[in-house]
Amino acid sequence: MRALAVGARALLLEADSAREVAALHAELLRRRAELGGVREIVPAARTVLLDGVAEPAALAARIAGWEVPPLAGSEGPxxxxxxxxxxxxxxxxxxxxxxxxxxxxxxxxxxxxxxxxxxxxxxxxxxxxxxxxxxxxxxxxxxxxxxxxxxxxxxxxxxxxxxxxxxxxxxxxxxxxxxxxxxxxxxxxxxxxxxxxxxxxxxx
Known part of the structure; x- marks a missing residue:
């Protein structure tokens, strides 16, 4: 996973595959309380955009330390x-x-x-x-x-x-x-x- 600041209050997280994006998106939703008031979490083909980030660099450093588990097949409605x-x-x-x-x-x-x-x-x-x-x-x-x-x-x-x-x-x-x-x-x-x-x- 790679992180790139986008503007002053957004963070773009890049992954290597759609499967990794899905797992990262699910983990971000589970741990949303740790994201400091992020307004939106928007997945794409190889990225996840976090909008409304107070300190993008600090949040990127925290997320980089996460262990993101593979997405369970039964997860999600x-x-x-x-x-x-x-x-x-x-x-x-x-x-x-x-x-x-x-x-x-x-x-x-x-x-x-x-x-x-x-x-x-x-x-x-x-x-x-x-x-x-x-x-x-x-x-x-x-x-x-x-x-x-x-x-x-x-x-x-x-x-x-x-x-x-x-x-x-x-x-x-x-x-x-x-x-x-x-x-x-x-x-x-x-x-x-x-x-x-x-x-x-x-x-x-």
């Missing part, structure tokens, strides 16, 4: 999301995986994903956990409009588009789950640290 596997890229994803389209729901459903970080659009969580043999390329030509609720895969990540927007990920299904609701606490259904299971919708 679990959300189950029903999906209809009706995406326009389902057949292409099945071809890239070397299986029939009917096998895709079982492959996706066998994975317990974890929200690593959020970005791109409010409520869009980047979900890790997909085995390397199932990593996928982005589409050669992005779509100008991806429907809200689309379950998508690209690289090592899965995600669900919370609203219609451009996108280049492979679309395999749709869900009616509300990913972003400003009137809910938290507003994002897929908050960092949440575990996610996708199950095939009844009657699909």
């Amino acid at each position: 679990l959300i189950t999301v029903a999906v209809r596997y009706d995406g326009p890229d389902l057949a292409e994803v099945a071809r890239l995986w070397g299986v029939g389209p009917g096998k895709v729901p079982g492959i996706v459903g066998s994975v317990e994903f974890r929200v690593a970080f959020c970005g791109f659009a409010p409520g869009f969580g980047y979900l890790t956990g997909l085995p390397e043999r199932f990593h996928l390329p982005r589409r050669a030509t992005p779509r100008t409009a991806v429907p809200a609720g689309s379950l998508a895969l690209a690289g090592a990540y899965a995600g669900v588009y919370p609203r219609s927007s451009p996108g280049g990920w492979q679309l395999v299904g749709t869900t009616g789950a509300v990913l972003w609701d400003p009137g809910r606490e938290p507003a994002a259904l897929f908050a960092p640290g949440v575990r996610v299971r996708f199950v095939e919708a009844a009657g699909a």
Whole structure:
């Protein structure tokens, strides 16, 4: 782990992998009382940003002495999301995986994903956990409009588009789950640290 001061009241912690980021984020949440009034803890692909730090250098020195345990697989709340596997890229994803389209729901459903970080659009969580043999390329030509609720895969990540927007990920299904609701606490259904299971919708 490496620490870098960002401005006068922020601290950026860098890690070597998404797994290390997840473990560090969980430890920071557990020990938040030791962080001296930090307002926000924001994980990303390889970093965690602490905002509202009174003394970034002093806090960096304290955190450097922590023993951060590996993240337990059962740590974090679990959300189950029903999906209809009706995406326009389902057949292409099945071809890239070397299986029939009917096998895709079982492959996706066998994975317990974890929200690593959020970005791109409010409520869009980047979900890790997909085995390397199932990593996928982005589409050669992005779509100008991806429907809200689309379950998508690209690289090592899965995600669900919370609203219609451009996108280049492979679309395999749709869900009616509300990913972003400003009137809910938290507003994002897929908050960092949440575990996610996708199950095939009844009657699909």
